[in-house]
Amino acid sequence: MKKIAVLTSGGDAPGMNAALRAVVRAATYYGMEVYGVKRGFDGLIQGDIYKMKSYSVSNIISLGGTILKTARSVEFHSKEGRDKAFEHLRSRDIEGLVVIGGDGTMNACLRFSEAYSFPVVGIPGTINNDLYGTDFTIGFDTAVNTALDAIDKIRDTANSHDRIFFVEVMGRDAGYIAIQTGIGGGAELVMVPETETSIQDVISTLQAGWDRSKSASIVVTAEGNAEGSALDIAQKVKEHINNKDIKITTLGHIQRGGAPSAFDRILSSRLGLAAVEALRNGNHGKMVGIIKDEISYTDFKTAIETPKPLNEELVRLVEILNS
Amino acid sequence: MKKIAVLTSGGDAPGMNAALRAVVRAATYYGMEVYGVKRGFDGLIQGDIYKMKSYSVSNIISLGGTILKTARSVEFHSKEGRDKAFEHLRSRDIEGLVVIGGDGTMNACLRFSEAYSFPVVGIPGTINNDLYGTDFTIGFDTAVNTALDAIDKIRDTANSHDRIFFVEVMGRDAGYIAIQTGIGGGAELVMVPETETSIQDVISTLQAGWDRSKSASIVVTAEGNAEGSALDIAQKVKEHINNKDIKITTLGHIQRGGAPSAFDRILSSRLGLAAVEALRNGNHGKMVGIIKDEISYTDFKTAIETPKPLNEELVRLVEILNS
Amino acid sequence: MKKIAVLTSGGDAPGMNAALRAVVRAATYYGMEVYGVKRGFDGLIQGDIYKMKSYSVSNIISLGGTILKTARSVEFHSKEGRDKAFEHLRSRDIEGLVVIGGDGTMNACLRFSEAYSFPVVGIPGTINNDLYGTDFTIGFDTAVNTALDAIDKIRDTANSHDRIFFVEVMGRDAGYIAIQTGIGGGAELVMVPETETSIQDVISTLQAGWDRSKSASIVVTAEGNAEGSALDIAQKVKEHINNKDIKITTLGHIQRGGAPSAFDRILSSRLGLAAVEALRNGNHGKMVGIIKDEISYTDFKTAIETPKPLNEELVRLVEILNS
Amino acid sequence: MKKIAVLTSGGDAPGMNAALRAVVRAATYYGMEVYGVKRGFDGLIQGDIYKMKSYSVSNIISLGGTILKTARSVEFHSKEGRDKAFEHLRSRDIEGLVVIGGDGTMNACLRFSEAYSFPVVGIPGTINNDLYGTDFTIGFDTAVNTALDAIDKIRDTANSHDRIFFVEVMGRDAGYIAIQTGIGGGAELVMVPETETSIQDVISTLQAGWDRSKSASIVVTAEGNAEGSALDIAQKVKEHINNKDIKITTLGHIQRGGAPSAFDRILSSRLGLAAVEALRNGNHGKMVGIIKDEISYTDFKTAIETPKPLNEELVRLVEILNS
Known part of the structure; x- marks a missing residue:
């Protein structure tokens, strides 16, 4: 050739x-x-x-x-x-x-x-x-590191305010970015398309954390989840939990760029x-x-x-x- | 004391x-x-x-x-x-x-x-x-550097795809983060609450770039703009420009954290x-x-x-x- | 248990x-x-x-x-x-x-x-x-990324000045950090303890680059090399090449820290x-x-x-x- | 024109x-x-x-x-x-x-x-x-941020080992990079060419820290110091203090590069x-x-x-x- x-x-x-x-x-x-x-x-x-x-x-x-x-x-x-x-x-x-x-x-x-x-x-x-x-x-590895850097920053804010954050990462129909970012970021919960996680599961996990006096929580969600986007999920959670400060961040295209x-x-x-x-x-x-x-x-x-x-x-x- | x-x-x-x-x-x-x-x-x-x-x-x-x-x-x-x-x-x-x-x-x-x-x-x-x-x-300086790092990453993707990006940064009613991020990131346009920028202004600026064969563009918008969020603005622009690939990113809470x-x-x-x-x-x-x-x-x-x-x-x- | x-x-x-x-x-x-x-x-x-x-x-x-x-x-x-x-x-x-x-x-x-x-x-x-x-x-992966970030920065300076850089990384008797940093940083040459590289080999490789009009070069050296530290190696090279601007950097303990x-x-x-x-x-x-x-x-x-x-x-x- | x-x-x-x-x-x-x-x-x-x-x-x-x-x-x-x-x-x-x-x-x-x-x-x-x-x-601001990032990494190691680090930054005859890096990095001491700092001053400052049970210390030195390089200074200090683990890092050319x-x-x-x-x-x-x-x-x-x-x-x- x-x-x-x-x-x-x-x-x-x-x-x-x-x-x-x-x-x-x-x-x-x-x-x-x-x-x-x-x-x-x-x-x-x-x-x-x-x-x-x-x-x-x-x-x-x-x-x-x-x-x-x-x-x-x-x-x-x-x-x-x-x-x-x-x-x-x-x-x-x-x-x-x-x-x-x-x-x-x-x-x-x-x-x-x-x-x-x-x-x-x-x-x-x-x-x-x-x-x-x-x-x-x-x-993939770069995207996970970028998402993780974002989670580390969000953790600063979550801890300072005792907040719950729903953070949506990319991945299309796959949960790879979500699961690795979630492990590396110490997220309290990771929602991936490959596994079913109901809104009730989310609430139970968060509740279990509060019962152990965990004040801040991060939930990482993949973009392809059955329950919808981080915004959708957060809104459903809010219907059941109204005494908590809940924030949503969608990391978006920063995950595609960088060295x-x-x-x-x-x-x-x-x-x-x-x-x-x-x-x-x-x-x-x-x-x-x-x-x-x-x-x-x-x-x-x-x-x-x-x-x-x-x-x-x-x-x-x-x-x-x-x- | x-x-x-x-x-x-x-x-x-x-x-x-x-x-x-x-x-x-x-x-x-x-x-x-x-x-x-x-x-x-x-x-x-x-x-x-x-x-x-x-x-x-x-x-x-x-x-x-x-x-x-x-x-x-x-x-x-x-x-x-x-x-x-x-x-x-x-x-x-x-x-x-x-x-x-x-x-x-x-x-x-x-x-x-x-x-x-x-x-x-x-x-x-x-x-x-x-x-x-x-x-x-x-x-403020840290937030601008974080936003700028994000813009640098988005620029990689924008250039690779010949895309237009609307990137929303924080700042409440002030355009400081937006203007500094826009200068530092070489954004084609910066929309701040302190100055009126109409949708027509946005379109004219983008059009002028294309006329000079600029293929990718980044518009930085402050969260407190009269024309609304980056999403709102992008949707209004899309009504007039339909042959371009337009993406929106809202940087969100990562701007608050980090060393x-x-x-x-x-x-x-x-x-x-x-x-x-x-x-x-x-x-x-x-x-x-x-x-x-x-x-x-x-x-x-x-x-x-x-x-x-x-x-x-x-x-x-x-x-x-x-x- | x-x-x-x-x-x-x-x-x-x-x-x-x-x-x-x-x-x-x-x-x-x-x-x-x-x-x-x-x-x-x-x-x-x-x-x-x-x-x-x-x-x-x-x-x-x-x-x-x-x-x-x-x-x-x-x-x-x-x-x-x-x-x-x-x-x-x-x-x-x-x-x-x-x-x-x-x-x-x-x-x-x-x-x-x-x-x-x-x-x-x-x-x-x-x-x-x-x-x-x-x-x-x-x-290991973090240390390589830290060393790589340093090499990227040094590349900016090497290219701007048409310089040769000898960069020493850690690794004790092993060349793992050196080889991965060298590949990732696009180093012209990597010297590791596991393989013998003579001063003449270094000079030949550099010379071959100059013959192809490569103006700047980076040589990554592991700390455990037989020919000594980056400083030792650079000094031996200088004895044979005196019309080039040669610099040495020893990355040191920054490779051990960081998130x-x-x-x-x-x-x-x-x-x-x-x-x-x-x-x-x-x-x-x-x-x-x-x-x-x-x-x-x-x-x-x-x-x-x-x-x-x-x-x-x-x-x-x-x-x-x-x- | x-x-x-x-x-x-x-x-x-x-x-x-x-x-x-x-x-x-x-x-x-x-x-x-x-x-x-x-x-x-x-x-x-x-x-x-x-x-x-x-x-x-x-x-x-x-x-x-x-x-x-x-x-x-x-x-x-x-x-x-x-x-x-x-x-x-x-x-x-x-x-x-x-x-x-x-x-x-x-x-x-x-x-x-x-x-x-x-x-x-x-x-x-x-x-x-x-x-x-x-x-x-x-x-200047970029170089200080790069040096500071290095100091943050070195601090991880210094704290883990209860070590003293002498870190040399650039600046030629001026102490600007050193002083800003020292403040930002929380260095126990900063040695700049503009001010005379004797080896005895260094020892006294370190000693005062140990008396307050400070276990790790970082001394930032400018390259243009009268007492010589970080290596020179550390060696003089070692003559008086031999029960401590002392390390030296010269940050070098990474301070010139980067975005x-x-x-x-x-x-x-x-x-x-x-x-x-x-x-x-x-x-x-x-x-x-x-x-x-x-x-x-x-x-x-x-x-x-x-x-x-x-x-x-x-x-x-x-x-x-x-x-």
Whole structure:
């Protein structure tokens, strides 16, 4: 394989630049030419492609976001769009594609690689950690550290005022960010989509804390909860508890940005190198990942379709340590 | 003066602990006894008072929140409440009181010091920087740095996606946090309560940016804006602009917590010492502050009633540098 | 088992408090009484022991250092010392001991548990990550993130001045902190004790960078290198290169402090719980750890005596990505 | 004035990019063309000059270092060097020059502006805060915050081990960074070049702390102290105190890097705008600064030659609050 392209797609995640750097450097090391595609599959459809060199990725390992920019492409859902995209690769003699993104992106990789028999390797880049085939996705550790830093700050205020805080973190339909933030922040309760927690459970847990003279409490809620947003949940709780000072904070997009953590930089570096070596070895149509601290390869279909359960050990930690 | 008391009141602010430490250490230095009052004026009413020593405030200079805890007292609004509070001071032979808090707190100081002819000195502690009689309140610099750190993270995401972000910061009726965060974060527009900015102004500014091929934009809004919250404003803008990806983030209570910045620790130390010296010198019934980098004293009435205009130079900076 | 004690020993590491909290909370959950021992084995010898409750460890999960304090005990090396320590446990009917510390500490655990047939479980707490029997020790991830933050700052200055920086990180005889910091910081070269790197190798690598017009370079060196400290190495390099601006920074003790990272808080929580459960299950005389993301148990002798090789995959990453 | 140039010179400081951005944006606002000069006066001598646009400085407000790079020019000390520099400006019809740097840089500005009657305005950019004519230099607040963050981390370790730490901060011949870091970090003692502190004073202060059962101590030393470096001082102290665990940390170049603080971004923005307006108004041959929170102008000779005394109020704070 002599020429490959690389793009970032879907929601951005800290570490995407570190992964991009690893792809460019590894390809250069193996004597390949590398092309960067701007704005995800939209850029591929429009031929927004440029040659990258080793120095094109200097000093980006510490940057949040993605220098290639990213987008969720509508046009790529049509055959016309994908045909154009393929033609831009073909006409440049590009023989392989590395794609960094989340599960919507891996879905697009599956369709594209099958339809055109084109070698594609995916790298899981999303803060949500909701992809099967890897224990950790790029950006997850940074997002958890950002959320934790926020919880530490909110704890200062909660303690000073004897308040209850409902803090909503990201994660889409997955509770990974919530559970790790909750353990690390010592939250009294964590509500995740994977487990049912009723409003009555929330009230009982808070009440048990007050009975032990705990004056301040933090409840971490994932955005995909059945009971709704942190605001919804807090309002339902308020109907039953009216003698307490209850506040709500939705952390929002700060969780997507910032310099990647050490963990994410190293994970990104490992996965970027692994993706290039997979293409080189003809091991494509797959997403690279890390399972039990070793590089793994999962075909796109399996990565997308297999549910990723929450680690039960973490759920137990919250129950035993934080109550 | 042999015995003084100190309390924190109203919303907590980073640096309150540093100010408390300075009060205790300065009083000890001058041979006074110091009593700490828990949970603001509520604790004073209930006699929740304990003796503090130099070591009581060891290692708290770097802590957010307030170890004395704080509250907004309802009972202190009644004469009965204030009578009880006074009695707790009188019965312990406490001769002076240092109160750290915001403008509601300074109002309480005014009423209490006048009604009982009791020596009170106030220290302006609020992230909002909305008190006349001081260029900077304790906690403001830290809150701005926290908001700025969030804006830097959001900028990563905004640039990666070519998005418009509306970011709401705190400040109650004042635009100080918004204007400083906006300048420091290079926001395309800052909306503050002190100046009228119509939805049409917002659209024109954003449009002018796009005309110069600016792809991502950040609008910082203060919580006290006439046009409403960031969510309200964004929805009104969306009615006129529908081809853009618009996101909203409300930073919320993270702005109140965290380790105080160097600026806030030094400001708190200066004001804490000044408050004790003011009590000692019979210079009470006043709020200490810092004006043009020098310690100043403003009587409570003036501090509460005089409006504090936004620095015009800062408004100009946004217009010239960020458009 | 009804009563257990816990202590921290050796050099402090961020996350020790989180582990201590997990031990206390898990023991409470299982209905055990828990005693905290101050200043490591010295405190045990002196009977500096107090009862801990669930609330004794409230709000410490985010604190660096150790609230129990720590020390390297000389007296514990003597039989008299150890006899006294044992007597303090015996006389209080304490049936098990959890010890958090590094490899000197695990050595002490081995001797003590064997000599008195006393149930001891160790938790690996050291920033150096140099203990066999666990992929990660408590404090390592935080130390790497702190070192990385420093490297990012130094990179700003290196780039602005076209300078070469030699940055020394901690790690004792192990290169873990160095290699991870080097990968994450994009260092041009990483010198670790596990691999021989001659001064000529350093010069060749730097020269190769200049040949590709790289103007600024960062060399990360571990403290245990055969060629000496960063200062020693830089001076030897200067003898051969005199037209370059070379600076040296030794990061030092900042790497030991600070709020633990999310990774370290969760690792500490898992290991703290596992240690209590191991004592409960009679699975003692061992160090708990994490291998391939699962809880593991290694007897003290094996943990101390088995060398822990550097992950070869990481060494390869530096060579391929950073040159 | 239609065309101006801008350069950064001397040691880099966080906020230089923010100042550069302000100069470019302000000049653009006033309809001027702006040229950026690379690598300080060296680049000016070599004609390394390029046209800058408003977008050239997009997203740099948050970056440490300087995108123009900086250097300490030897050649500029010669008339030949300065003649070449002048010729590069003259031949491009550049009518004014903004220079961002420390006191060596202001000296160069003085000589250049006088010799060629060329309009030059200086902006004080140095972490040392050692320039007369401004209360604060660009980079100082960030450096203090970075040093303070380090002290907070070291405090964790000092407290856990009951240790004495000698921590050396930057500042060249000035004690500003040391005194502010010392106050903010609650250091038991601060040694600055402006005040004589003997080894006996150090020992007495430490002893007084131990007499009050203070177990851990931090001494902050400025790099320009008469008694030498932190290492020198610690060794002299060790000769008299041998029953204590003494550690030394030299913070080094991390103090120069990192994202600028809010304070530095706003200061840089104000001074950048003021510099352009000064050139425009014919108010040149001067350094702009901020005195008592207002823009000030000091001629180069005065700025260089007048000593800047340490604020006595700060020295008093250390004595009263930290002992």
